[in-house]
Amino acid sequence: MALSNQRFTALDVFRGMTVCFMIIVNTPGNGATTFGPLHHAKWHGFTPTDLVFPSFLFAVGNAMSFVMPRLQALNQTQVLGKIFKRTFIIFLLGYLMYWFPFVHWEQQQLVFNPIGTTRIFGVLQRIALAYGIAALLIYYLNWKRALIVSVVGLFLYWVLLLLFGEPGAQLTLHGNAVLKLDTWLVGAEHLYMGEGVPFDPEGLLSTLPAVANVTAGFAIGYFLQKQGSTFEALAKLLLIGCLLLAVSYAWDLIFPVNKKLWTSSFVTLTVGLDCILLGILVYVIEMLHKTNWTYFFKVFGRNPLFIYLLSEVGAILMHFFRVGDISLYEATYRRLFMPLGNHIGSFLFAIAFMLCCWLVGYLLDKKKIYVRV
Known part of the structure; x- marks a missing residue:
């Protein structure tokens, strides 16, 4: 039995959620003030990030x-x-x-x-x-x-x-x-x-x-x-x-x-x-047919490797370019997000960075461009 198109929606959403959260945990404004669940376990043990x-x-x-x-x-x-x-x-x-x-x-x-x-x-x-x-x-x-x-x-x-x-x-x-x-x-x-x-x-x-x-x-x-x-x-x-x-x-x-x-x-x-x-x-997508919320994650799921690579390269470049004596990455966090609070600011920086990556994925999806390896 072949799966319906909705099955691909569930797969895209699952894959997109992983890429979305990979970006969030990899690009906090300040790793020292990241919320605990967004850290990997130091050695033995398990956190949501480890999934x-x-x-x-x-x-x-x-x-x-x-x-x-x-x-x-x-x-x-x-x-x-x-x-x-x-x-x-x-x-x-x-x-x-x-x-x-x-x-x-x-x-x-x-x-x-x-x-x-x-x-x-x-x-x-x-x-x-x-x-x-x-x-x-x-x-x-x-x-x-x-x-x-x-x-x-x-x-x-x-x-x-x-x-x-x-x-x-x-x-x-x-x-x-x-x-x-x-x-x-x-x-x-x-x-x-x-x-x-x-x-x-x-x-x-x-x-x-x-x-x-x-x-x-x-x-x-x-x-x-x-x-x-x-x-x-x-x-x-x-x-x-x-x-x-x-x-x-x-x-x-x-x-x-x-x-x-x-x-x-x-x-x-x-x-x-x-x-x-x-x-x-x-259950939610296939059987209840509740799909209005899925498009956000489908954007990530349709170009997963490309968007992940984009996020890593983007973070590397922000660390590379300088604003005075500090990196563009640190300057952005300090000036725009740190005033909101150390932990909240660090988390919101990660969310903002993730949304920038999502926007690129959205533009690619609208143009029907899917990068395959």
Whole structure:
């Protein structure tokens, strides 16, 4: 059974909501005064912000469930070409984004950013790798076997962290196997420094469990296409979500939920929450036909990667250009938003920045321009 057009509305809204909130949490006016729920958990634990990125991966898988049947009609060379091309382009865009604008200010002069210290892994890179691996698994094994392989991967990742991390410190910032592999593979100078030490929360090893977010999204998308808009399908979707939450809370006792390590319990938790959120959207949009509010998020959902990249590049440029002794980003926050209050001002800055990105997406949508990779 094929889904109705409304199903695509639910998917666009779900994907658009993730992009919208990604921009909000990534561009606060002042990170030090951001509201607590808009921060990532410092290490073990979970906040609403930690749901955003895995939800995007889930949406990638969900969208793949609509595209894969068309790919099956092509020959193997064409399919592999499309998968590898998309993986490479998204990975390259992520890499170039961290290198951009290729120069920085140093004692009032522009100095070239050396390639030797450019971050290798990151958000877009994880999207690229998780998509590429999941697409290959689904293409060659079918979605059921791909999902089984992904679940096995969750247990394998748990074992790898325990075996190759520092004894007694396998799940710590300094002793985890993700850090050890990344340091050996690309060197500490190519890792993210946001924790104060070289450590990349989007490291290569922790991409293994992230693949399950994509394959789970594919499985749910396929399930909804086959089941259609019925209360039975909705009940099953919500039940799956609740069962995964129960698994997560039990697993957390021995393998803590941790976004920066992307632990297996984190995967089951986020997939469970995504099933529940998507179920709510399907109920409201598909079954109650309440769609008047959806266009705002559909704008984000129709050009998700482009708008996300635009938001990151826009923030980078605002940090790069100077107004006196401070960046344009900081000057805008101080003069327009900080007088409203530290926390409120920081939040409103993020909202305003997000709305600027939305406006670009709105203009593209009106012109029927959809950037595809």
